[in-house]
Ligand SMILES: Nc1ncnc2c1ncn2[C@@H]1O[C@H](COP(=O)(O)OP(=O)(O)OP(=O)(O)O)[C@@H](O)[C@H]1O
């Protein structure tokens with residue numbers, strides 16, 4: 001176990017002290033009674049936290065230190081990057097992070113098959129192939145009538161729904177959003193449109209990013225979601241795109257030699273998120289009302305509580321701004337009799353069977369409005385709606401803490417996560433590294449709060465009331481870049497967020 005020395009300066013560098021502190025410093029204490037820092041009357045306090053690794057062995061209970069795991073003797077490689085992660089010259093080969101990008105493909109890859117091939121996940125690749133085959137045979141994705149964006153139920157060749165596709169170009173900010181209500185809002189009330197804390201038109205990356213976070217933490221609440229490209233008659237295309245596709249088809253039919261020269265026949269594929277469809281689930285709202293009326297058996301209730309906490313962890317880390325109770329699903333499988341259990345025969349020979357408790361499953365869908373680049377500070381707070389549920393009043397369970405806390409206390413783990421998100425977000429044409437850094441600063445701040453809440457045995461409802469923080473990675477020698485290897489001199493600037501939204505509403 002390594003200990004961490006955090007060097008804390010105030011913004012003007014007037015005080016300069018070194019303290020032995022847990023990685024998640026008790027900022028709330030420092031704010032409230034000035035134990036760690038005198039905050040004076042400034043609105044915003046900024047502490048420069050230079051993290052050094054010492055080889056000293058300290059049992060955690062002695063100083064109440066968290067489980068911070070560092071990889072000793074990791075070389076101080078320069079992990080500076082000069083460009084975005086997909087397509088992208090790097091100055092030196094040593095700069096390559098050890099962790100491979102989530103997916104090795106170029107976002108400029110012209111081959112649709114390459115783009116939709118996931119070498120690390122043949123099962124998912126097979127599902128996408130199934131969807132492509134279905135479309136070729138006229139089983140088209142069907143637009144989901146509800147919702148603010150163009151989202152589609154994608155079907156298999158047999159007509160079974162296998163996924164939900166959300167194309168980038170049909171998001172609320174997308175040029176081809178098919179919903180007239182959104183168009184009206186965007187045109188007539190541009191000032192009230194969208195969420196000021198989110199990067200516009202990046203919902204599909206947020207969907208895939210939520211799955212990435214879920215997988216990294218082993219939360220198992222987000223159905224598998226990855227970025228794919230699909231084309232279908234039923235998607236919303238501009239008249240020009242449709243005319244071009246028609247002309248090419250006509251040319252190929254009438255003048256085959258010329259038509260063969262076209263790179264692609266048909267409508268242009270759209271990039272978007274593809275989430276596996278989960279069957280047997282209903283909106284959380286539906287089941288939560290039922291659970292209110294009738295008590296769940298203890299084991300079912302415990303299991304549901306654990307899944308609920310994982311949803312909380314996910315939403316808090318990614319700072320989901322759209323977690324209404326219609327944006328997560330619950331599956332409730334009723335009690336079943338286990339048959340042929342000889343041991344259940346009573347003296348009279350009657351079979352009482354074995355009654356198993358109902359089982360619940362949680363699915364966090366619709367994660368497209370997460371990963372803000374700043375904490376909400378405008379009109380709306382975008383609360384987590386689960387915070388009003390009775391489950392949110394219970395302290396985080398030991399199981400959840402044991403599962404999550406070691407991970408979020410490990411700075412290497414967190415920087416790995418940032419690197420993976422960098423690879424994912426970098427696939428977007430409009431990728432902006434500066435904005436990505438801001439998104440990560442919010443996420444690190446959320447993680448800091450979550451760790452503190454878990455160490456303090458808080459409940460989710462208390463977690464959401466904690467002061468908001470951002471933790472920015474400081475530039476090193478004029479450049480920063482996510483990389484698995486942490487510099488011993490990596491430093492982070494932690495800022496408390498004081499600007500509160502004007503009022504709270506959903
Ligand atoms: N992975 C999934 N598995 C099963 N059903 C799903 C899945 N994703 C979405 N749905 C169903 O489709 C409905 C709409 O999905 P979703 O909320 O993600 O779309 P949306 O267009 O983003 O809507 P909105 O913007 O209004 O929230 C959900 O309420 C749910 O019933």
Ligand SMILES: [Mg+2]
Nearest residue numbers: 147326327366
């Ligand atoms: Mg929704």
